[in-house]
Amino acid sequence: MARFLAHLLPLLVLSSAYAADDAPPPESINWIGIIIFLVIFIGGSVTFIWMVYRNDKKTKQDEK
Secondary structure (H helix, E strand, O other), X not given: OHHXXXXXXXXXXXXXXXXXXXXXXXXXXXXXXXXXXXXXXHHHHHHHHXXXXXXXXXXXXXXX
């Protein structure tokens, strides 16, 4: 793990050195893409929390 972290810092420094800095910012935002991302992200998060709750509830019932 320490070896991985030792190699990670130079990699980040080199990748930031080669980053394109002269690109202009986008003029408009793609709202459709943002809405789709939010629906998938929030839906996945709610589904994950619901599954954890359901499995925890099922485990407690099996212990009885």
